[in-house]
Amino acid sequence: MERTIRFYxxxxxxWYADIPEWNGDIADLQMVEGADELLNWIAAKSTECKLMMADAHFEDAELLTLVYAREENLGGGGDYLLETFKGETKNHKLWxxxxxxxxxxxxxxxxYFKQLS
Incomplete structure (x- = not known):
């Protein structure tokens, strides 16, 4: 599955994800615990960016690897590791x-993800 998501x-x-079909609380779309830091690297000085995201490899994609699936009482979702970004070692953990x-x-x-211009 591929999906383009705007972050602002x-x-x-x-930082928030712009997901129009989300019917839950807007607070659920806030990017925290390392995801915000990654978006700062991606967007540089901009206040928004668009990412192509997929669960299958595509050309020039960066990679997040799941290291731990959180139980619902710990917030659900998963902890991911970004080993490298733009060829530079990061070993950055994010939720x-x-x-x-x-x-x-x-x-x-x-x-897999990459910034769209």
């Missing part, structure tokens, strides 16, 4: 909440 930073400098399962219809073992 609000006036408080908090993607249960919205990830909503988008992909599962919690993918691997999420």
């Amino acid at each position: 930073k609000n006036a408080k400098h908090e 993607l909440c249960e919205v990830t399962e909503f988008v992909f219809n599962e919690l993918p073992e691997r999420i």
